[in-house]
Amino acid sequence: xxxxxxxxxxxxxxxxxxxxxxxxxxxxxxxxxxxxxxxxxxxxxxxxxxxxxxxxxxxxxxxxxxxxxxxxxxxxxxxxxxxxxxxxxxxxxxxxxxxxxxxxxxxxxxxxxxxxxxxxxxxxxxxxxxxxxxxxxxxxxxxxxxxxxxxxxxxxxxxxxxxxxxxxxxxxxxxxxxxxxxxxxxxxxxxxxxxxxxxxxxxxxxxxxxxxxxxxxxxxxxxxxxxxxxxxxxx
Amino acid sequence: xxxxxxxxxxxxxxxxxxxxxxxxxxxxxxxxxxxxxxxxxxxxxxxxxxxxxxxxxxxxxxxxxxxxxxxxxxxxxxxxxxxxxxxxxxxxxxxxxxxxxxxxxxxxxxxxxxxxxxxxxxxxxxxxxxxxxxxxxxxxxxxxxxxxxxxxxxxxxxxxxxxxxxxxxxxxxxxxxxxxxxxxxxxxxxxxxxxxxxxxxxxxxxxxxxxxxxxxxxxxxxxxxxxxxxxxxxxxxxxxxxxxxxxxxxxxxxxxxxxxxxxxxxxxxxxxxxxxxxxxxxxxxxxxxxxxxxxxxxxxxxxxxxxxxxxxxxxxxxxxxxxxxxxxxxxxxxxxxxxxxxxxxxxxxxxxxxxxxxxxxxxxxxxxxxxxxxxxxxxxxxxxxxxxxxxxxxxxxxxxxxxxxxxxxxxxxxxxxxxxxxxxxxxxxxxxxxxxxxxxxxxxxxxxxx
Numbered sequence: 001x002x003x004x005x006x007x008x009x010x011x012x013x014x015x016x017x018x019x020x021x022x023x024x025x026x027x028x029x030x031x032x033x034x035x036x037x038x039x040x041x042x043x044x045x046x047x048x049x050x051x052x053x054x055x056x057x058x059x060x061x062x063x064x065x066x067x068x069x070x071x072x073x074x075x076x077x078x079x080x081x082x083x084x085x086x087x088x089x090x091x092x093x094x095x096x097x098x099x100x101x102x103x104x105x106x107x108x109x110x111x112x113x114x115x116x117x118x119x120x121x122x123x124x125x126x127x128x129x130x131x132x133x134x135x136x137x138x139x140x141x142x143x144x145x146x147x148x149x150x151x152x153x154x155x156x157x158x159x160x161x162x163x164x165x166x167x168x169x170x171x172x173x174x175x176x177x178x179x180x181x182x183x184x185x186x187x188x189x190x191x192x193x194x195x196x197x198x199x200x201x202x203x204x205x206x207x208x209x210x211x212x213x214x215x216x217x218x219x220x221x222x223x224x225x226x227x228x229x230x231x232x233x234x235x
Numbered sequence: 236x237x238x239x240x241x242x243x244x245x246x247x248x249x250x251x252x253x254x255x256x257x258x259x260x261x262x263x264x265x266x267x268x269x270x271x272x273x274x275x276x277x278x279x280x281x282x283x284x285x286x287x288x289x290x291x292x293x294x295x296x297x298x299x300x301x302x303x304x305x306x307x308x309x310x311x312x313x314x315x316x317x318x319x320x321x322x323x324x325x326x327x328x329x330x331x332x333x334x335x336x337x338x339x340x341x342x343x344x345x346x347x348x349x350x351x352x353x354x355x356x357x358x359x360x361x362x363x364x365x366x367x368x369x370x371x372x373x374x375x376x377x378x379x380x381x382x383x384x385x386x387x388x389x390x391x392x393x394x395x396x397x398x399x400x401x402x403x404x405x406x407x408x409x410x411x412x413x414x415x416x417x418x419x420x421x422x423x424x425x426x427x428x429x430x431x432x433x434x435x436x437x438x439x440x441x442x443x444x445x446x447x448x449x450x451x452x453x454x455x456x457x458x459x460x461x462x463x464x465x466x467x468x469x470x471x472x473x474x475x476x477x478x479x480x481x482x483x484x485x486x487x488x489x490x491x492x493x494x495x496x497x498x499x500x501x502x503x504x505x506x507x508x509x510x511x512x513x514x515x516x517x518x519x520x521x522x523x524x525x526x527x528x529x530x531x532x533x534x535x536x537x538x539x540x541x542x543x544x545x546x547x548x549x550x551x552x553x554x555x556x557x558x559x560x561x562x563x564x565x566x567x568x569x570x571x572x573x574x575x576x577x578x579x580x581x582x583x584x585x586x587x588x589x590x591x592x593x594x595x596x597x598x599x600x601x602x603x604x605x606x607x608x609x610x611x612x613x614x615x616x617x618x619x620x621x622x623x624x625x626x627x628x629x630x631x632x633x634x635x636x637x638x639x640x641x642x643x644x645x646x647x648x649x650x651x652x653x654x655x656x657x658x659x660x661x662x663x664x665x666x667x668x669x670x671x672x673x674x675x676x677x678x679x680x681x682x683x684x685x
Contacts, residue, residue: 079465100369106462108294113616114615120283
C-alpha cells in the first residue's frame with residue numbers, strides 16, 4: 001500500500017522550546033538569516049513556533065503553534081507554478097524541485113500558511129557551521145523557493161532500506177528531524193494510510209483539526225487540542 | 236501654392252527630418268533613466284534579489300505593481316483605436332497611430348518586468364513550451380503560463396496592428412528620403428506602390444486585425460487579474476477582478492493617451508492636427524471610465540464589507556483605515572474626485588483640463604495596483620506571519636527606468652515614424668472635397684473651411 005505521510009501536532013503538549021526549529025535547520029541545511037535580514041522579514045524557518053497571547057493582564061496566557069508546510073492534498077501552491085517546480089509526489093508530498101524553480105514566488109503568495117521561503121541571497125554559514133552541512137540535502141542557491149519537505153531524505157532512505165531488506169516499513173522506524181527532537185512528544189510523524197500508526201490514530205481522534213481547514217486545502221498536518229485554555233480551566 | 240495634401244505630408248514628415256535641441260535633451264534624459272535601470276538590474280543580478288525590499292510574506296510589490304500598471308497602460312492604444320476604427324469614428328484619424336504606439340511599447344515594458352523580477356532571470360525561457368532535455372512542458376494550469384501566452388500574443392498582435400496602417404506612410408517616407416534612409420524605408424514599406432489592389436488588401440487586413448485585437452486585449456488584462464484571483468489570498472480571490480482590471484486598464488490607457496497627445500502636440504507642433512475636439516472626445520471617454528472605475532471599486536469594497544470575513548476585513552481595514560489609508564484616499568481623489576468634475580464640466584474639458592485629469596488618473600491607477608498587490612500579501616491569514624513592505628532604491632530606480640524606457644521608445648518612434656497617419660489624414664481630406672475634416676462632438680463629420 002502506498003504511503004501517505006502525515007504529522008500530528010499536539011498543541012496541548014507543545015512547550016514552545018523551538019528544538020524542532022533548530023533540528024530542522026541542522027537537518028535541512030537552512031542557513032540562519034542573521035539579525036539584519038530577519039528584521040527585514042527574511043527569517044527562514046521551515047518550521048516556526050507561532051506565539052499567540054490570550055487574555056489581558058493580570059492573566060495573560062501564551063499559546064504555541066508550530067507551523068510548517070501542511071503538505072496539502074489540494075495545495076494552492078502547486079497549480080500556480082509555471083514550471084512544475086512545486087509538484088505533488090505520488091506519496092502526497094508537496095515537493096519543491098529546486099532545479100526547476102525560476103523564482104516567480106507565485107507559490108509563496110498562494111500559500112495561505114506562509115511556509116514557503118525564498119532565497120533572497122546565496123546561502124552563507126558562519127564558520128564552523130558549514131562543517132555540519134547534511135550531505136543528504138542539497139543547498140539551495142539564490143533566486144529559488146524552498147520549504148519543508150517532511151525530511152524527504154529520511155523517507156527515501158528508510159523506504160530504500162526496507163525495500164532492500166524486502167520488508168514493509170514499520171511505524172516509528174524513522175521520523176522527521178522536528179519530531180525526533182521534540183522533548184514533549186508534541187510532534188508525531190508517520191504513515192496516515194497505516195490505520196495502526198500512532199499518527200493515524202492521533203489524527204483521526206476527536207481532538208484533531210486542520211489549520212485553516214475552511215480553505216479546503218486538505219492538509220496532512222493535524223493539530224490536536226482539547227479546546228481553548230479558558231474551556232480547559234473551567235473543566 | 237501648396238495643396239492641403241502636400242501641407243499634411245510636409246507637416247507630418249517634418250519631425251523625421253528635423254529635430255530640435257529640446258528633442259535631443261529629452262532623448263538624453265530618457266536614455267539616462269533607462270541606463271540607470273540597467274545598472275540597478277545588474278547590481279540586483281550580482282547581489283541577489285535581496286537588494287529589493289520584498290520579503291516574506293510580501294513576495295511581490297513594486298515589480299508586479301509596475302507590470303500590471305504597464306500592461307494596463309497598453310490598453311490605451313490598440314483597444315481604443317480598434318473600437319474607433321470598427322465604429323468608423325472619423326475623429327480617430329490623427330490619434331490612432333500614437334495610441335497604437337503606446338500599446339506596443341508599454342506591452343514590451345510589461346513583458347520585460349517579469350523577466351527582471353523572477354529569482355533566476357537567466358532561466359526565464361523555461362516559460363516557453365519547446366522540446367527540451369528536461370522532458371517537461373510549462374504548467375498550463377498556472378496563470379503565469381497563461382500570462383506568457385496572452386502577453387506574447389498581445390505584443391505580436393498589437394505590433395502587427397501598428398505596422399499595417401504604417402506601411403503606406405513608410406512608403407511616403409521612402410519617397411521623401413534619400414540614400415541609406417531610403418533603403419531602410421524601402422524595406423519597411425514592403426514594396427508599397429499604392430495600387431488599388433494593395434489598398435484593398437490593406438483595408439481588409441486592418442479590418443481583420445481590428446476585430447481580432449479587441450478580444451485579445453480584453454483577455455490579456457483579465458488574465459493579468461487572474462494572477463491574483465486564482466489564489467486563495469484574501470481580497471485577491473474575487474470574481475470581480477477580471478472586469479475590474481479590464482476597466483481599470485482602459486481607464487489608465489486613455490489617460491496615458493491624452494497625456495501623450497498633449498505632449499506630442501507641443502513637442503512636434505501638431506496643433507493643427509491634434510485639436511481640442513480630440514481631447515474633448517477622449518475626455519468624455521475618460522469620464523465614463525472614471526465613473527465605471529468608481530462603480531467597480533465601490534462594488535468590490537461594499538461586498539467585502541458586508542461579507543465581513545475576518546481574513547478579508549484585515550486587508551480591508553489595513554487599506555482604507557490603517558497603514559495604507561493615505562495611499563487609498565489619494566487614489567480615490569486622483570481617480571474620481573479630481574477627474575470627474577474636470578471632465579464633466581464642459582468649460583473645464585479643455586486640453587489643459589483633460590491633461591491634468593489624465594495625470595492624476597495615471598498616478599491614481601498606479602496606486603490602485605499597488606493597493607491590490609501589497610496590503611493583501613501583508614495581511615494573509617495567520618497574524619503571526621504578517622509583514623510590512625518598504626521599497627529600496629533599487630526598486631525605485633527600476634520603476635523610474637520603466638518610465639524612461641517608455642519615453643525613449645516613444646521619442647525614437649516619433650523620429651522614425653510619422654506620429655500621425657499621413658495617408659489616413661489624406662483620406663479624411665479627400666472624403667470631403669479637399670478641406671480639413673474634424674468631427675463634431677456628436678461624432679458627425681463637420682467640415683471646417685479655412
